Amino acid sequence: MSAETIAKQAKAAFQASQLVEASERVRALYEIGRTLALNRDAILAANREDLSAGQVEVDAGRMPAALLKRLDLTRTDKWDAMLAGVRQIAELPDPNGTISYASKLDDGLQLYRVSCPIGVLLVIFEARPEVVVNIAALAIKSGNVAILKGGKESARTTQIISDAIQTALAHTLLPVTYIQTIQTRAEVSSLLALDQYIDLVIPRGSNELVRNIKNSTRIPVMGHADGLCNVYLDEYVDPQKAVRIVVDSKIDYPAACNAVESLLVHESLLPTVWPTVAQALLEKSVLLLCDDRALSALTNISTSTPNFSTLVQPAPPDAYTTEHLSLTLSVLTVPCLTAAIKHINSFSSHHTDCIVTEDPKAAQTFVRGVDSAGTYINASTRFADGFRYGFGAEVGIATGRIHARGPVGLEGLCTYKYVLKGQGHIVSEFGEGEGKKKYRHEALPKDALPL
């Protein structure tokens, strides 16, 4: 099937679904859960084929072993978690129909701004095949049609999952083309040209992937890429909080985009709090790339700490612009809060940055001065996550500044429309002259659309 046919079908499915009730979309989600459960054996068989093919690639040194692990649908409770995720998304509140602005413009003339789906999403993601189910569920729940492209390593698994989803959709009032899956990069390239059919591209992966896609399309892109998060230990830091937050931010899940990559230390802490924090990190085998002053400040602990010479090293020039995504932390001494803010605004990826301080004034200045999607006071950067934020589900963490920023839940997959309800009202009766009506602009309740 050509990319254009796929895109046209998607747009047609979106338009055809406008009058389908939200309850039917919820029913579709349960139907998908049921069909996936029924097809468990076939899906896991396809997954084993992907894994065997992947093992050949790993053995030949063409694929990292870590990637292979992520393909495996039978690991731990992945299968059950995938199905539970569909049920959880089904049970979330409908993100559509929420009124964010309501105003009486005149007697009998009411304006409402109401949330509604964006339209057709093109979602591009990496290896893990269960993401197909997760994204399909988010799209259906939010009323968006989706075209999904997974990693080629999981092609067999995603194809059979996609077939099961379409089988389930065939038992609902939604078109089966509501969720479509594509397999090749060539199809992605063709789809990126079709801005008349596709409304939003959501790439989840590396900065390079997001950048390449932005380079190749007129369609808006909501990128989900890596994070270069910073923690700043302020002059008025609580030492215990410093240790807790830095260690958790670094070691809880080092490969995550919300793990800390650079630690900024106020110079007054060099002889006091910094060695304590460093020791706690070294105990967890974290490699510290330090500037000269932070390095010198650790002389006293150098002999008492095993592996000191391996784990404490001078920072290379690119230390503060590198997303380590591993047990490595860059450390920089800063003379003051202002310098910390300036460094973060210059080098952070504006994902999530944290100050550890007992000084409310410093906290306030940091929160206002740091231009990032998450500005944290005394809390681990690892909290940057849609589930932890209470959204119930997560599309990803948007690294752009437009539409949705930071962790994106169902709300981030919605836009809005204005509904104006009149009784034959016309513009030429309003104005400045004699006998002209004036706009009232009185706030109305936002509880429900009176239609």
Next chain:
Amino acid sequence: MSAETIAKQAKAAFQASQLVEASERVRALYEIGRTLALNRDAILAANREDLSAGQVEVDAGRMPAALLKRLDLTRTDKWDAMLAGVRQIAELPDPNGTISYASKLDDGLQLYRVSCPIGVLLVIFEARPEVVVNIAALAIKSGNVAILKGGKESARTTQIISDAIQTALAHTLLPVTYIQTIQTRAEVSSLLALDQYIDLVIPRGSNELVRNIKNSTRIPVMGHADGLCNVYLDEYVDPQKAVRIVVDSKIDYPAACNAVESLLVHESLLPTVWPTVAQALLEKSVLLLCDDRALSALTNISTSTPNFSTLVQPAPPDAYTTEHLSLTLSVLTVPCLTAAIKHINSFSSHHTDCIVTEDPKAAQTFVRGVDSAGTYINASTRFADGFRYGFGAEVGIATGRIHARGPVGLEGLCTYKYVLKGQGHIVSEFGEGEGKKKYRHEALPKDALPL
């Protein structure tokens, strides 16, 4: 100055302004108003030079006379309205600091989503020089830095206005580079490559301009282009409302993007309401491009109506995809509401579309089924406007679906950041296992950020 220097300066100005109070930005607006008033003579002299140069172009047939009129800052009350606009924007509520989500994640761990500026805007617009002042005021009020590019026809006027704005900014705590003006397309091209400094491009002009810009940049684009608006006269229409709404939507300001371009008529109205509506339009000299059935239905009024043969014509093939922006209206007969919705979703520019009906069920179906930024019931499409909506000011009417849709006020120039305030909270203490904490996710008041 190179485009890169301009862009770097803009980003630096944005970051430097993060800690400047909102009240100082308001003071800057009054300062700009005062400086413009002081420099009135010089600005109007520059405007006369632009007008003289423009007259040469008009005489040589290289520029439409209508464009020249729009350049003229001395026409009617344009100058006073421009200065009044700055004061009005200054007096609007601060769009920043609004809390749209507040949740208690745990004891002592509070999450807030707070509105904040987007960053650096690149705004590209057409001839009218007063737009520089309007956009500069909107940017300053919303906390965004702006780089502005006006039409080349008004280069002298926009340059001297821009100088006056920078003079005014020099008397405030905002950097003078908060508002910069550029003059050439080459500068625009260079700036479109600098996505590390520029956060949003706002083109206001033709569909072609918006499309070209989207083709040339990785930066998100919030386009403001033409509108192809539809009015549908439903089977259960009130004839008087039909006449009022269609006439106002067409003739109040035909060149506006919110004027109606296509009229859809339910077939049952052909012998009844349609001739009445047609006569009202013909009285206003509106050219009607009709499909066969709508044309035949007017036979009875053909002899009694002056200019009938000139003003009533068969619709050419492109009638329903043309934005006339003049006293021309395409007319199409449709068999039912569903057909009307389908036509609108296929051919409308999704700007603003209206149903005229007394049937609440039809109104509800139309509003849900039509996928446009404005879905109207019994009201003129001309209400689609930021001032009429009550936003106090307008950036334009966004024709995309992402971030802001329809009329865009100050709110549309804001994004948000998440502020998480903890007391040393870490993620590894939460989870499913024994002794692990659970997330609370309890709603908090959204009135103010407790910092």
